[in-house]
Amino acid sequence: MKVMHKVLKKIDLAPRIKLLEIDAPKIAVKAKAGQFVIMRIDEKGERFPLTLADWDPKNGMITIVFLEVGVSTIKLGAIEAGENVRDILGPLGNPSDIKHLGSVAVVCGGVGTAAAYPIAKALKKAGNQVVSIIGAKTEELLILEDEMRSSSDELYISTDDGSKGHKGFVSEVLETLIETGYRFDLVYAIGPPLMMKATVNVTKHHSIKTIVSLNPIMVDGMGMCGACRVTVDGRTKFACLDGPEFDGNLVDFDELIKRLRAYLPEEKQAMSQLDEM
Numbered sequence: 001m002k003v004m005h006k007v008l009k010k011i012d013l014a015p016r017i018k019l020l021e022i023d024a025p026k027i028a029v030k031a032k033a034g035q036f037v038i039m040r041i042d043e044k045g046e047r048f049p050l051t052l053a054d055w056d057p058k059n060g061m062i063t064i065v066f067l068e069v070g071v072s073t074i075k076l077g078a079i080e081a082g083e084n085v086r087d088i089l090g091p092l093g094n095p096s097d098i099k100h101l102g103s104v105a106v107v108c109g110g111v112g113t114a115a116a117y118p119i120a121k122a123l124k125k126a127g128n129q130v131v132s133i134i135g136a137k138t139e140e141l142l143i144l145e146d147e148m149r150s151s152s153d154e155l156y157i158s159t160d161d162g163s164k165g166h167k168g169f170v171s172e173v174l175e176t177l178i179e180t181g182y183r184f185d186l187v188y189a190i191g192p193p194l195m196m197k198a199t200v201n202v203t204k205h206h207s208i209k210t211i212v213s214l215n216p217i218m219v220d221g222m223g224m225c226g227a228c229r230v231t232v233d234g235r236t237k238f239a240c241l242d243g244p245e246f247d248g249n250l251v252d253f254d255e256l257i258k259r260l261r262a263y264l265p266e267e268k269q270a271m272s273q274l275d276e277m
């Protein structure tokens with residue numbers, strides 16, 4: 001019998017950004033910070049990864065947050081509470097290495113804030129002083145501000161247009177904190193590749209270890225297809241099996257960005273045919 005996963009709740013967090021709570025008890029009972037799931041909307045749909053934003057083992061549900069950016073996420077965003085998602089596989093990937101380190105900065109942007117939230121929460125629970133920096137293009141696109149605040153000792157906000165908090169990028173806020181005396185034992189950076197690259201450029205200058213969570217193109221999520229390969233320290237790694245977290249100082253971000261853009265023509269074609277799907 002085919003197992004379907006019912007959407008229990010749907011929330012519009014921001015324009016084109018949605019939160020879904022989904023019935024998935026077998027995943028919820030095993031999930032840990034930093035892990036993800038592979039989803040498929042319908043029988044002919046593609047497989048795509050989404051990081052777990054939260055989970056509730058007692059009630060058997062998981063929470064995902066996503067941006068409607070392509071055909072599959074637009075279809076996912078059209079599903080209403082009470083309807084079903086066809087396939088969810090997980091939890092996948094290696095969990096975050098959560099331990100007491102001292103002072104940790106969690107730097108995130110866009111929907112990367114949803115992936116950073118369980119990590120910040122786990123780091124704080126482990127006794128760390130957590131300083132979080134969240135960012136978005138505009139105030140309207142900021143998400144999970146209250147959740148990140150409750151999981152952090154300090155919270156800073158940055159928007160590209162200055163509509164809330166610092167005008168500019170999260171990496172600039174991090175650099176300012178470091179230059180004014182903050183001493184971080186570790187930095188987590190989660191968000192768009194350019195944001196993570198900029199954050200690593202800051203921390204590298206100050207010799208601070210930085211962990212990034214990579215989001216390459218992914219198909220099966222179990223190391224068989226090779227689609228999620230990334231170059232780390234000059235060697236090929238699979239984000240699904242070896243990651244998704246890596247030492248940011250060793251990641252070839254230029255290659256990652258180039259590979260993420262590899263299928264833009266096909267994605268545009270699929271979008272033009274969305275109404276026929």
